Amino acid sequence: MIDFQMLIIMPIVIGVVLFLLPDNLKIIKGVISLLISAYTAYLSVMVFSLPHQFIATLGSINWLYIPGFEKFMDLKVDGLSKLIVLFIGIFGFLYSLYSLSYNRRRAPNSEPNHIPGNYHTYYLITLGASFGVALTDNLLLFVFLWGLLGLTLYKLIKGHNEESSAAAKKTLVLIGASDSVLILGIGLLYICSHTFKISDIHLGTTTTLSTVAFLSLLIACMTKAGAFPFHTWIPDYTKDAPASISAYLPASLDKLLGIYFLARMCMSTFILSGWVTLLLLIIGALTIITSVLMALVQHNYKRLLGYCAVSQVGYMITGLALGTPLGIAGGLFHMVNHAIYKGGLFLTAGSVEKHTGKEELGELGGLCKYMPVTFAAALVFALSISGIPPLNGFYSKWMIYTGIIEFGSGKGIANQLWMIWLTLAMLGSSLTLASFVKLISGIYLGRKNEQIGTVKEVGFPMFFPQIFLAMLCIAFGIFAARWVIPEFFEFTGIGSWKSLPGLWNAPSVSIMILISIIVGFIIYWMGTLKTSRRSDSFVGGEKLQQELSFSSLEFYKTIGTMKFFNYFYDKANKKWFDVYHLGKECVLGLSSALSVCHTGILSTYVVWVVLGVATIMVLLII
C-alpha cells in the first residue's frame, strides 16, 4: 500500500523546512523542490494506477497524533480525484523543472527578474495543498487547504512596483472573498445535510437554503477557476507574476481544482434543477465571449494569455452544466487539455520573456528563427487552444458541441436555447484563433525588433517541459477516442459514447491531414518553379497598409472601433465589469460617508453617547 498521506504532508513539511533555510541557497532549494515534486509525481501516478473503478477511503492522516483530529482527515479516492491528482503531480514536476532555469538571472547586470522570496516554499505548499483539496473527503479540511492556496497565490507574486502590488492585492481580495463565501456555503451545506463528509452529501437545489449553499460554493469555484464575472484577477496576475507561476497556478492548478470542485458539486453533491443549469450555461457562454473579446485587444502577451485562460473556463462550465455524461466528460477533458496547452503557452511566454526581457507584443517579432523549439511548441499550443483538428483542444470542444446538440433534444428552457449556447461556443473558438494569430505573429513572425539583442534557444530545464506538453497535446488529440477517454474519463459514465452522432475518427483524419500537408508542400515546391500570383500581403484576414513591417498591435483594432463593441470596450476600460472595482467603489463610498460623521468634535461625541444610552433605554424599557 502506498503512503498517500505523503502526497499532502511531505511537500508542505519540506516547504516549511525550506522557509527556514537562508534565502541565498536558491539553487539547493530549487533542487530539493524538484526532487520532492518528482516524488509526488511518482506517487500521483501510483494513485492513478489503482484499479479502474477503485473508490476507497484511504484512511486518515493523524501525523500530529492528537486525539479527535483524525475525523477531519478523511481521504478518499475515486475516478475524478484520481484524474486531478495525476495531473497535479505531472504539472508540479514539470514547472518545478522549468523554474530551476527560469528563476536564474539572465545576466549579472540585467535587471532582477522579480522572483518572489521563498519561491520554493510556497511552490511546495501549493503542491501539497492542491493534492489535499483533491483527495480530502471532509469539507473543513477542504476549506482550510483551499484557503491556503489563496495565500500562496498571493505570496508567489512579487509586488515590486505599483502595478504588480495592485495585482497582488486584487488577487488576494477576490480569492479571499470567495473563500469567505465558501465558508458561508459550507455552513449552509452542513445545516442542510448534517455532515461534513463530502461523499455523504446529496442535495437537491429546490429549497432556498440549499440553493444559496450551491451558489456560494459556485462563487468559490468560479473565482478559483476564473469565470465571468469573478475572473478579473487572472489577467492582472498573469501579467506580473513569474511565467512559471502563471503556468502553475492560474493556468493549471487553479483550473483543475476549481473545475474539480464544480464537477464534484454537479455530479454528486447537488442535483441540479432546471434554472441552475440555465444559470451555469449563461455563465459559461458569457465567460467564453467576454474574455475572448478582451483578449483580442491586448498588447501585453502575458495579459492576452490571461484573458484566454478565462475564456476557456467557459467551455468547461458549459460542459459540466449540461449534466450529461458526454458534457461532463467533455468539460473535464477540456479542463485537462486547457491545463496542458495554457500551461505550455505560459512556459513559452516565459522563455521569450526571459531571453528578450520584453513583455509587449509590439516590441517583439521574428523570433521563430532564433527559438525554433519554443516556436514549434507555442504553435502547437496555439493551434490546440484554437480548436484546430486533430489536436486535443479540438476534441474536447467537439465533445462539448455534440454534448450541446444532444442536450438540445431535452425539454426545459435551457435545452430549448441550445442553438444559442452552440453558436456562442463556436464563435468563441474562432475568436480564440484570431487572438492567437495575433500572438504568434507578434512574437515569432515578421521582422525581428532591432532593440532585442542576441536571442538563443532555452536550455534543457525549460525546453523539456515545453516539448513534453506539446507532445501531450498531439497525443491527447490523436488518441483521444481510443485511449484517453476510456482511460481517464470512464467514471463520468461515458461508456456508451460511441453510439453518439458526430463521431470523430481522429487517427484516420490525422493521417489525412498529414498527407494533405505533405501534398501541399509538394504543390508549393512545384508551384514555385513557375511564376506565382502576387497580391497585397495580408495577415490574420486584415489587409496591410503601406508599412513595410507590420505591427501586430494593429490587429483587430477595427473591432474596437465598431459602434456596438466600442461601447463595451469603453466601459470595460473604465472597469465597469470588474466586480473588484465595483465593490471597491461601494466600500469606499460608504467609508467616506461614515467618515464625514466623525468630525473629531468632542461635544458631538458626548452627544452620541447620551443619545445612545437614551435610545437603548427607550427601546428596552418602553
Add this chain to the structure above:
Amino acid sequence: MNSLIPLYVVIPLGTAFLTIILGRWFKAISKILTIPALLFLTGLTFYLISQSPQTIVYRVGGFADLLDIPLAIFLVADGFTNILLLIISVVGLLVALYSLDYTKRFSAEEKFYALLNLMIAGMYGVVLAGDIFNLYVFLEIASIASYVLVAFNIEKQQLEATFKYQILGGVSSLLILAAIGFIYWTTGTLNLADIARQLPDANAFQIFVSVLLISGFGLKAAMVPFHSWLPDAHSSAPSPISAMLSGVLIKAIGIYVIIRLFFNIIQINPQIALTVTILGTLSMIIGVFLAIGQWDFKRLLAYHSISQMGYVILGIGMGMLILANGGKESIANLAITGGLFHMLNHSIFKALLFLNAGSVEYITGTRSLQKLGGLSNKMQITSGSSFAASMAISGIPPFNGFFSKIMIIFAAIQAGYYWLALLAVIVSIVTLASFTKVHKYAFYGDLPSKYENVKESPFSMALAMSLMALLCLIMSLMIVPSVRAIFLQPAVDALMQTTNYSSIVLGK
C-alpha cells in the same frame, strides 16, 4: 496555591512604585524589574490554567462571612478569568520586551514602565475582583494610567486625544458608578456573587441598571455608538501602549466585565442579549467601513479594533441569545467558544499589528501609508510578521483568525441567524481588503528614495514581533479538541453554567 492570586496585583503595583522611587537614582531598574515580574506572572498563569477547571477564591484579609454577608474582598479566578490573565500576561510580557529598545528615545523611560505596570496591575485587578466596587477602583487605576500613557509624547495631537479619552472615560465612569449605586441600593451588597443571589427577577428597574452598565462598559470596550474616543487615543499613544490598549485594555476592562455581568451576575435576559448582539453587529460593520478609508497606519488599526471587538461580541452575544431563548446548548457553546477564541486571537494579532506600525514609524518616522512603500525588502521581520498578523485578522488559513472566524460564522448559520453570518462574511472580506491595502502601500510597491538606507528595527523589537507572529500560527492549534479543552473549554463552561458562579464563589 490560593495565596498566589494576590500576586497578580501586588507584583505589578510593587514594580511600579519601586520603579518610580528607585528610578531616580538607578535608571535601568525599570527594565530589570518589569520583564522578570511579567515573566513570573505569565508562568503563574500557565500554571493556573494547567490546574483548571477549579475556581480559586481568595479572601483578602481573610474575614469570614458575617450573618451570611461576605465581608472580605474577594479575588476570584475561574476559567473565564484565566483566559484574560493569559492575554494580559502574554501580551504584556511581549510588549515590555518590545519596549526595551523602543523606549530608548524617551527621556523619562522609568515613568513609562511605571505607568505600564500600573495599567497592568489595574487590568489584573479588574479581571480578578470579586466585588463590583473594587472592580471599579481597579478599572480607574488602569484607565488613569492609560490616560497618561496616551499623552506620553506630549504633542498637540496626543494631548487632544487624551483629553477626549478622559472626558468620555469620565462619562463612562459616571454611568458605571451610577449603576453600582443603584445595585447597592437594591441588593445591599457589592460582592458580585452575592449580588447574583440578591438581585430580584427581571423588572424594568433592573433593565435600567443593565443599560447603564452596558453603556458604561461599552464605552470602555468602544462599542458603536460609544466608540468615538478610540481611534484618536489608540493611534496617538506610543506603539507598545497602543498594542496594550487595543490588544488588552478594551478586553479586560470592557468586554470582560460585560460578559461577566450579563452571564454570571445578572440573570440572562433575551432583551439584553439582543441589545448586546446588535451593538456588536453595529460595531463590526461600522468599524470596518471606517477603517478601510484611513491612510494613517495606526488609525486604520484602531478602527479595526472596534470592528473586531464587534466580532467578538457578536459571537458571545449570539451565545447569550441562544441561551436566553432556550436554544440548543451545543450551538451556544460553539458561538461562545468562537467569540472567546477570537478575543484571544485578536489580542495577539492586533497587538502585533500595532507593534509593526510602531516599528515602521520608528524606522521611517511616518505613519502615513501614502508616504511609505517598498519596505518588505528592507524590513523583513516587520513585513513578515505584519503579513502573518494581517492574514490572521482577515481570517486566512493557516493563521488563528481563520478558525475563530469560521466558528462564529458556523454558529450564526446553525442558530439560524443567516443575516448575521452574511454580515460577518462581508466584514471579513472588507477587513482582508483593508489589510491588503496596508501591505500594498507600506511594504510593496516602489521604495521612496529617502528610505534607501533604512534597516530592520532593533533586536528586542524584532524578537517580540517574531514571537507574536509565531503565536499567530501556534494558536491555530486551539482548534484541536484536546488543546481547546485546556484553554478555552473551562472559560466557556464558566459562562454556560450561568448560575454556578455565585454558588461556587460563596461556597454554597
